Amino acid sequence: MPTISIFKSDFEALLSDRKRTSVPLEQLEEWLMLVKGELKGHNPETGELRIELQDSNRPDLWCCEGIARQVRIKQRGKLSAYPFLKKKPKAEHKLLVAPGMDRVRPYVAACTARGYRVTEEGLAQLIQTQEKLADIFGHKRKTVSIGLYQLAKIRFPVTYDLVKPDQAKFTPLGMETVMTLSEILMVHPKGLEHGHILEGQDRLPLLRDATHQALSFPPIINSREVGEVLVGDEDLFVEVTGTDQSMVVLTLNILAANLADRGAVIEPIEVRYPYKTPLGKSVVTPQDLGKPRTLTVETIEQALGQPLGAKAVQKALEVYGYAVSVGKGTVKAKLPPYRQDLMHAMDVVEDVAISRGYGTFAPEMPAQFTVGGLSRIEQLSDRSRELLVGLGYQEIISNILGSPEDYRSRMRLDGTDWGRMVEVGNVMSLSFSCLRQWMIPSLLRVETASSRAFYPHRIFEAGEVAIPDASQELGSRTDTVLGALSAHATAHFSEIHSSLDVLFYHLDRSYTLVPLAHPSFLEGRAGGIMVDGVRVGVIGELHPEVLERWQIAVPAVAFEVNLSNFTERA
Amino acid sequence: MDIPSLIDSLHPLEIKVLTAFGATPGSVLETEQLAAATALEPSQLSMAIEWLLAKSLLVVDKETVTPIVSLTPVGQEYYEKQAPIERVLAAAREVTTNGQRLTIQDLQAKEGLDPSDVSKAVGRLKKEGVLLIVQGGCIESTGRASQTAETVRTLLRQLHGESRELQSFQESERQVIQDYAIKRGNAKEPFRVDDRVTRSFKLSPTGVTAAEHLATQGIAEEVSQLSPELLKDGSWRTKRFRKYTISLRAPRIGTGKKHPYREFLDTVKTKLVSMGFREMRGTLVETEFWNMDALFMPQFHPARDIHDVYFVKEPTHATKIAEPFLSRVTKAHQDGGRTGSTGWGYRFDGERAKRLVLRSQGTAVSARTLASSPAVPGKFFSIARCFRYDQVDATHATDFFQVEGIVLGHDINFRTLLGLLNLFAREVAQAKEVKFLPAYFPFTEPSVEMHVRHPRLGWMELGGAGLFRPEVTLPLGVTVPVIAWGLGLDRMAMVALGIHDIRELFTDNLELIRTTKGLF
Structure with a gap:
C-alpha cells in the first residue's frame, strides 16, 4: 500500500501535452477513484500531493506518470500504443x-x-x-x-x-x-x-x-x-x-x-x-507480455448485475487502457503492457465497474430470505452476562494478548500445568507475547488499576481464552470463559460462592465444589467446580501473595467457569 | 403555608421546642428553661431555635447581656504562685527590713518576673503610696498595705474554679477586675470578662396556632423509617413520617452493568441478526492456510511478512490441513487450478500453510465457514478478536475486534453488494448518504470501500467489501457468488463513547468503565 508524493504541476503537465490547466482538488479526488487512490495531504505552497495507492497488484500506478496516464486514457478515449x-x-x-x-x-x-x-x-x-x-x-x-x-x-x-x-x-x-x-x-x-x-x-x-x-x-x-x-x-x-x-x-x-x-x-x-x-x-x-483473454459479455453482466452489451463493455475497457475486440457475445481484452494483473475474468469485471464509475451502478437489495441467529456459545455467554449484571457485577473487556508475567508469574503458576499458554515466537514486546489461558488475571489487571474507585469492586468478563491442547490440529483450543471477581475489605468465599450458585441455578446446571490445591488461591479456600464429574471451573479466595504481586491491598475472591464445556455436552 | 402542612414540615427538634411552651403558649421562656423543658443538647436546641426563628414561629422577647468574670490560665497561675504585685511588694518589704538595696533590674532577675509585669506592679504600688523609688533607682517599702494587692488576692481566690457575674462584685473590685482583665493587645492578664447573652423567647401568633394544633392532635410520635412492626400492628396511623429534603444529591452505589463498548458491539450483533445474519465462531490461533492462503493471498504477499503477523512459538505448525482444501488452494495459487484463474504462478509451500499464527483477520472465520458447506442463500457474521503485529499507540491496538462476514446466493452480484452496503449504512450507522469507492483487498474483486455521512460524525469510512474471488470460493467448494464484507466500527464506537485513544476501549480504569454511558 504505497503512499507517494507527486507535484501537482508535474501531474498537470503529464495530463496534456498542449496547454497546461490547473486541476481543482475535487476533480483530482474524483480521478483518483480510477486508480484506487486517496489524497492524504496537499501542500498548497509547494504543490506537493501525498497520495496513497491501494492496489498492490498495480505497481504501474505508484507514480505520477501512472496516475496521469490512467486519467489521460479516459480523457482521450483510448491508450495510444507505445x-x-x-x-x-x-x-x-x-x-x-x-x-x-x-x-x-x-x-x-x-x-x-x-x-x-x-x-x-x-x-x-x-x-x-x-x-x-x-x-x-x-x-x-x-x-x-x-x-x-x-x-x-x-x-x-x-x-x-x-x-x-x-x-x-x-x-x-x-x-x-x-x-x-x-x-x-x-x-x-x-x-x-x-x-x-x-x-x-x-x-x-x-x-x-x-x-x-x-x-x-x-x-x-x-x-x-x-x-x-x-x-x-x-x-x-x-x-x-x-x-x-x-x-x-x-x-x-x-x-x-x-x-x-x-x-x-x-x-x-x-x-x-x-x-x-x-x-x-x-x-x-521492453516486451509486451500480455495475452488477450476472451470472456463472455454475460459473465461480466452477471457479475455486475447489470445488462451492458458488448459495445458498452468494449468502451469501458478501452477508456481504461485495454485493447479490446468484440466477438459474438464475447469480448477479447488485452491489458496494456505496463500491467500484468489479469488473473481471472473477475479482474476485468472490476475494471469495467471502475471505468464506468461505481456511482453508475444502482444498488439493489439482496432479496433472498435468510434466518439470523447467534451461536449457542454466544447465547450462553450473553445469558451469563445478564445474570452477572443482575448480581451487581460490572463488565470489563481486556486484551487477550498479554504477558507471561501477568497470566502466570503473578498468579504463582510458574512451572505448573495451569501456567501453560500459547506463546508468540516473534515477540515484539513482552507485554504482548502470549494469549491468556484463563480469565482471572484480566480481572486482577483492572483491580490493580482501580484502588481509588469506590468499593466494593465486583467485576466480570466473558470472553475467549486459548488453552494448549495437543489433541487439537491447531495445538490449542479457543474456549469461551466467564470470570467474576469481588474485591473489598470484607470479601469472602461465601459471597462469591453465592454468586456462582445463582449463576448455575439459572443456567440450569447442577454442580458441586471439591477442594482444589491451586497455587493462585489460599489453601483450603479454593474449589474445583464440578459438573457431571468434569471440572468446568475454579473458585476461591486469591492467595495473599498473588494480591501482593498485583499490588492489590484488599482481599479478593473470584470464580471462573469454562462455558465451552457446557455447550459441548449440551 | 397552611398550618397542617407547616406542621408536617417541622423537624422533630422544632416540635420539641414548640411543645415546650405547653399549655400556656403565650408564656415567655428563657433558653435555660427551654433546655430544661425539652431536654435537648445545647447544640440541638440552638439549631432548633434558629430554624424556628427563621420560620418566624418563634420571636425573641428579650435579650439580656450579662458580663461574666472568670480566671484565665494566667489567673490560674497567679492563684497558685501569687500575682506579680504581691511578689514585688513582698520583696520590697524584705529589703526595707534588712537594709539591703534592690533595683528594679535586681527585682526582675531575682523573682524571674517579666519586665512589663514588674513595671506595672511597681507603678501601681508607687501610686498607692506603698513603694518609694529612692536614689539609685532602689525601691523601698513605706510599710503601708496595698489595696490592689489584697483585692487581687481575694478575687483570685473567689474566682478559682467558678465564674461570677461582674455585677456581683463591689465597685472597687470591679475596677481592679477591669484593670487586670485581658483586653485586645494584652492577653497576659489573670481575669477575663465575657458577655453572656440570655434570650427569652415567645411564640409568634403563627407559632401559637401551631403549638395549639400540636397540642390538640396529640403528640404524634415522629418516625423516620416505616418498619414491619408499624405495618403489622397498624400503629403507623398514629405516627408522623418526617419529610425528607429530597433535593439532596443521592449517595453513590456500585452498579452491575455491561461494558459500554461491549454494549455497542451487542447492538451491532442484534442488528446483524435482525438482518438475517447467523453468527460464526473461530479460533484465536489459526493456520496461515485459513488466515491467508485460503483467501488467495500469495505466500510472498508483503502483508505476510514476519513483521506483520504473530507466529506461535510452540507448536509451530498444525498437524494437518484438511483436504481437499489444501490441494485445491495449492493449485489455485500455482496455476489457478479449476478456478478459471492463471494463479500467482509460484510454488506453493504446503508446510508454510500449516504454520500457526494468531488470527490476524476475521476473514479467516469466513473462509472456514465457506469450507463447511454453508447454506445457500446464507448470511453469516462474526465479531472476531484479531491480533495485529504493530506498535501500540492511540490508534493502533494489538488486540481488536473485527466485525465481518459473508453473504452467499445466486442473486449476489456487484449491485446487490452495493445494496447490502446501503442497508448496513442505514441500519448500523443511521446514515442516509453513502459513497462507494473502488478499493483493493487481496481476496475480493470487485472491491468497494464504503464511506457514509454519519448524522453526528460526518463523512467516515464504514467498511470494505467485495465479491470473493472465485480463487477463494471454488477451492472451498462454493459455486455461488459470495459477498465478503467488513465494518470498521472502532472509530464510530470511540466517538460515540467520547474517547480518543483506542486503548481506552479496553481500559483497566474501573471508575471510567463505571461512569461511561452506554449507547442506546
Whole structure:
C-alpha cells in the first residue's frame, strides 16, 4: 500500500501535452477513484500531493506518470500504443548474461531512453518510482531491483557477469573510494541492508560495459561514475534484474512507459542468456507480455448485475487502457503492457465497474430470505452476562494478548500445568507475547488499576481464552470463559460462592465444589467446580501473595467457569 | 403555608421546642428553661431555635447581656504562685527590713518576673503610696498595705474554679477586675470578662396556632423509617413520617452493568441478526492456510511478512490441513487450478500453510465457514478478536475486534453488494448518504470501500467489501457468488463513547468503565 508524493504541476503537465490547466482538488479526488487512490495531504505552497495507492497488484500506478496516464486514457478515449514495443533493437544494443547466473539472479531487462532532459521533478519521480517498485513490488529488492545510468558513459554490449567478490571493484554511490564487492557487502549501508539476498553465493552479479567499466553490483548499489543520474541528463540506460522474469520485464515496461510519457524515445535492448528462460534465450525488452483473454459479455453482466452489451463493455475497457475486440457475445481484452494483473475474468469485471464509475451502478437489495441467529456459545455467554449484571457485577473487556508475567508469574503458576499458554515466537514486546489461558488475571489487571474507585469492586468478563491442547490440529483450543471477581475489605468465599450458585441455578446446571490445591488461591479456600464429574471451573479466595504481586491491598475472591464445556455436552 | 402542612414540615427538634411552651403558649421562656423543658443538647436546641426563628414561629422577647468574670490560665497561675504585685511588694518589704538595696533590674532577675509585669506592679504600688523609688533607682517599702494587692488576692481566690457575674462584685473590685482583665493587645492578664447573652423567647401568633394544633392532635410520635412492626400492628396511623429534603444529591452505589463498548458491539450483533445474519465462531490461533492462503493471498504477499503477523512459538505448525482444501488452494495459487484463474504462478509451500499464527483477520472465520458447506442463500457474521503485529499507540491496538462476514446466493452480484452496503449504512450507522469507492483487498474483486455521512460524525469510512474471488470460493467448494464484507466500527464506537485513544476501549480504569454511558 504505497503512499507517494507527486507535484501537482508535474501531474498537470503529464495530463496534456498542449496547454497546461490547473486541476481543482475535487476533480483530482474524483480521478483518483480510477486508480484506487486517496489524497492524504496537499501542500498548497509547494504543490506537493501525498497520495496513497491501494492496489498492490498495480505497481504501474505508484507514480505520477501512472496516475496521469490512467486519467489521460479516459480523457482521450483510448491508450495510444507505445511504439517502442514494435521496434527492433539496434544491432549493438545487446546485454549478455554470464553462464551460471541462473543460480544467482537469473533475469535482466534493459532499455535506453533518449531525448528527455531530466528535470528536478522528473528526477524526484524517477527515484521514488525506483524505490517503491524495488521495495514493495520487488520485495525489498529480492525479486526485482532497478538501476539507472548515464547512457553516454556506456559502451555496448553490456555484460551481466558473475565475478569473485574480491575480483571486481568500483566506487559505489555514496562513497568516495574504490571498493571491492565484498567490501561493499561489509561496509556500505546498502550492502548491509540487502547483502543477505546474495548470501551463500561465491560469485556475485556485476553489470559491466564493453570497456569492462562497472555499472553496478545488482541488487546492491550502482557505480558512482556511471550510475548516478542528475538533473539535466538527457540520455539514460535503464536496467532491471531479479528472480522472476515476468516481474522483471513488467518493471522495465513501467519504467519505459513512464519515460516515454515524459517525452523520451525508448530503444529496446536484446538480452542474451546462455540458459533457457520462460521467454527464450534471446529476449527483447521492453516486451509486451500480455495475452488477450476472451470472456463472455454475460459473465461480466452477471457479475455486475447489470445488462451492458458488448459495445458498452468494449468502451469501458478501452477508456481504461485495454485493447479490446468484440466477438459474438464475447469480448477479447488485452491489458496494456505496463500491467500484468489479469488473473481471472473477475479482474476485468472490476475494471469495467471502475471505468464506468461505481456511482453508475444502482444498488439493489439482496432479496433472498435468510434466518439470523447467534451461536449457542454466544447465547450462553450473553445469558451469563445478564445474570452477572443482575448480581451487581460490572463488565470489563481486556486484551487477550498479554504477558507471561501477568497470566502466570503473578498468579504463582510458574512451572505448573495451569501456567501453560500459547506463546508468540516473534515477540515484539513482552507485554504482548502470549494469549491468556484463563480469565482471572484480566480481572486482577483492572483491580490493580482501580484502588481509588469506590468499593466494593465486583467485576466480570466473558470472553475467549486459548488453552494448549495437543489433541487439537491447531495445538490449542479457543474456549469461551466467564470470570467474576469481588474485591473489598470484607470479601469472602461465601459471597462469591453465592454468586456462582445463582449463576448455575439459572443456567440450569447442577454442580458441586471439591477442594482444589491451586497455587493462585489460599489453601483450603479454593474449589474445583464440578459438573457431571468434569471440572468446568475454579473458585476461591486469591492467595495473599498473588494480591501482593498485583499490588492489590484488599482481599479478593473470584470464580471462573469454562462455558465451552457446557455447550459441548449440551 | 397552611398550618397542617407547616406542621408536617417541622423537624422533630422544632416540635420539641414548640411543645415546650405547653399549655400556656403565650408564656415567655428563657433558653435555660427551654433546655430544661425539652431536654435537648445545647447544640440541638440552638439549631432548633434558629430554624424556628427563621420560620418566624418563634420571636425573641428579650435579650439580656450579662458580663461574666472568670480566671484565665494566667489567673490560674497567679492563684497558685501569687500575682506579680504581691511578689514585688513582698520583696520590697524584705529589703526595707534588712537594709539591703534592690533595683528594679535586681527585682526582675531575682523573682524571674517579666519586665512589663514588674513595671506595672511597681507603678501601681508607687501610686498607692506603698513603694518609694529612692536614689539609685532602689525601691523601698513605706510599710503601708496595698489595696490592689489584697483585692487581687481575694478575687483570685473567689474566682478559682467558678465564674461570677461582674455585677456581683463591689465597685472597687470591679475596677481592679477591669484593670487586670485581658483586653485586645494584652492577653497576659489573670481575669477575663465575657458577655453572656440570655434570650427569652415567645411564640409568634403563627407559632401559637401551631403549638395549639400540636397540642390538640396529640403528640404524634415522629418516625423516620416505616418498619414491619408499624405495618403489622397498624400503629403507623398514629405516627408522623418526617419529610425528607429530597433535593439532596443521592449517595453513590456500585452498579452491575455491561461494558459500554461491549454494549455497542451487542447492538451491532442484534442488528446483524435482525438482518438475517447467523453468527460464526473461530479460533484465536489459526493456520496461515485459513488466515491467508485460503483467501488467495500469495505466500510472498508483503502483508505476510514476519513483521506483520504473530507466529506461535510452540507448536509451530498444525498437524494437518484438511483436504481437499489444501490441494485445491495449492493449485489455485500455482496455476489457478479449476478456478478459471492463471494463479500467482509460484510454488506453493504446503508446510508454510500449516504454520500457526494468531488470527490476524476475521476473514479467516469466513473462509472456514465457506469450507463447511454453508447454506445457500446464507448470511453469516462474526465479531472476531484479531491480533495485529504493530506498535501500540492511540490508534493502533494489538488486540481488536473485527466485525465481518459473508453473504452467499445466486442473486449476489456487484449491485446487490452495493445494496447490502446501503442497508448496513442505514441500519448500523443511521446514515442516509453513502459513497462507494473502488478499493483493493487481496481476496475480493470487485472491491468497494464504503464511506457514509454519519448524522453526528460526518463523512467516515464504514467498511470494505467485495465479491470473493472465485480463487477463494471454488477451492472451498462454493459455486455461488459470495459477498465478503467488513465494518470498521472502532472509530464510530470511540466517538460515540467520547474517547480518543483506542486503548481506552479496553481500559483497566474501573471508575471510567463505571461512569461511561452506554449507547442506546
